[in-house]
Amino acid sequence: MLLKDKTVIVTGGSRGIGRAVAVACAQHGANVVVSHHSHADETIADIKALGRGVVAVKGDVADPHTAQLLVQAAVEHFGGVDVLVSNAGICPFHGFLDMPLETFQRTMEVNLHGAFYVTQAVANRMKDQGRGGSIIAISSISALVGGEYQTHYTPTKAGVHSLMQSTAIALGKYGIRCNSVMPGTILTDINKDDLSDPEKVAYFNKRIPLGRMGQPEDIGGAVVFLASDMAAYVTGASLLVDGGLFVNLQ
Ligand SMILES: NC(=O)C1=CN([C@@H]2O[C@H](COP(=O)(O)OP(=O)(O)OC[C@H]3O[C@@H](n4cnc5c(N)ncnc54)[C@H](O)[C@@H]3O)[C@@H](O)[C@H]2O)C=CC1
Numbered sequence: 001m002l003l004k005d006k007t008v009i010v011t012g013g014s015r016g017i018g019r020a021v022a023v024a025c026a027q028h029g030a031n032v033v034v035s036h037h038s039h040a041d042e043t044i045a046d047i048k049a050l051g052r053g054v055v056a057v058k059g060d061v062a063d064p065h066t067a068q069l070l071v072q073a074a075v076e077h078f079g080g081v082d083v084l085v086s087n088a089g090i091c092p093f094h095g096f097l098d099m100p101l102e103t104f105q106r107t108m109e110v111n112l113h114g115a116f117y118v119t120q121a122v123a124n125r126m127k128d129q130g131r132g133g134s135i136i137a138i139s140s141i142s143a144l145v146g147g148e149y150q151t152h153y154t155p156t157k158a159g160v161h162s163l164m165q166s167t168a169i170a171l172g173k174y175g176i177r178c179n180s181v182m183p184g185t186i187l188t189d190i191n192k193d194d195l196s197d198p199e200k201v202a203y204f205n206k207r208i209p210l211g212r213m214g215q216p217e218d219i220g221g222a223v224v225f226l227a228s229d230m231a232a233y234v235t236g237a238s239l240l241v242d243g244g245l246f247v248n249l250q
């Protein structure tokens with residue numbers, strides 16, 4: 001049990017990577033607070049089945065108040081917070097030259113501004129608690145490379161990675177570690193439409209040395225490691241979890 005009796009906040013925990021990360025933390029003994037945009041019934045059931053505590057908070061991470069609600073729920077139900085996984089994010093694929101302003105702005109507000117708000121709120125609580133903590137941003141391989149239809153998205157993934165680098169410096173004095181996880185292409189709702197193209201699926205499967213695209217569960221272990229005391233001297237770092245996709249030029 002790497003996270004016994006720790007309290008973990010996971011934003012965007014209703015499905016996909018966030019749900020898998022929340023369950024992985026619970027499997028390692030944590031109680032979990034998940035934010036969701038509509039419902040988190042499956043995640044709640046998964047974690048209750050493990051005998052751990054779970055609370056779901058509805059809210060838009062682009063609204064700074066949501067971060068306060070998440071901290072408040074962690075304090076009220078579990079006495080505080082030990083780990084934050086800033087996971088919530090969107091990727092509405094769109095061309096660059098005709099990108100609607102609202103598409104650009106919303107992607108920035110959810111993915112980058114939302115990560116900032118929740119990181120700041122949780123870090124302040126961790127500082128007041130005086131027992132350190134671990135903050136993990138779900139960045140992406142897309143922090144390191146581009147995408148023709150992701151000109152609004154990839155800067156947000158690079159941004160959350162950079163946010164972890166700077167907060168690692170700002171928060172080290174309080175024993176708070178900040179790191180990013182960089183998933184490759186993981187099969188979730190975020191890319192369900194995009195990956196309905198057989199040619200794109202064939203491209204990824206050929207380019208990925210491990211021969212398959214990722215599953216949400218493939219991300220849980222990396223997050224649990226960075227959340228746990230096994231990573232006690234790891235801060236300002238990033239961990240690619242991509243099946244070898246990034247390094248495979250030829
Ligand atoms: N699926 C992939 O291939 C990759 C995903 N990522 C990142 O992983 C994170 C999770 O994405 P997936 O699980 O793949 O997508 P998903 O679409 O399955 O899940 C996204 C989650 O975020 C929540 N969410 C969306 N907008 C929100 C908002 N405004 N406020 C609160 N919650 C909100 C959704 O309700 C959902 O729970 C994102 O940050 C994404 O950028 C990074 C690399 C690869």
Ligand SMILES: C[C@H](O)[C@@H]1OC(=O)[C@H](O)[C@@H]1O
Pocket residue numbers: 091139140141142147157184185186190191194
């Ligand atoms: C949405 C994309 O398919 C997914 O998200 C990312 O961050 C990478 O670009 C993945 O391909």
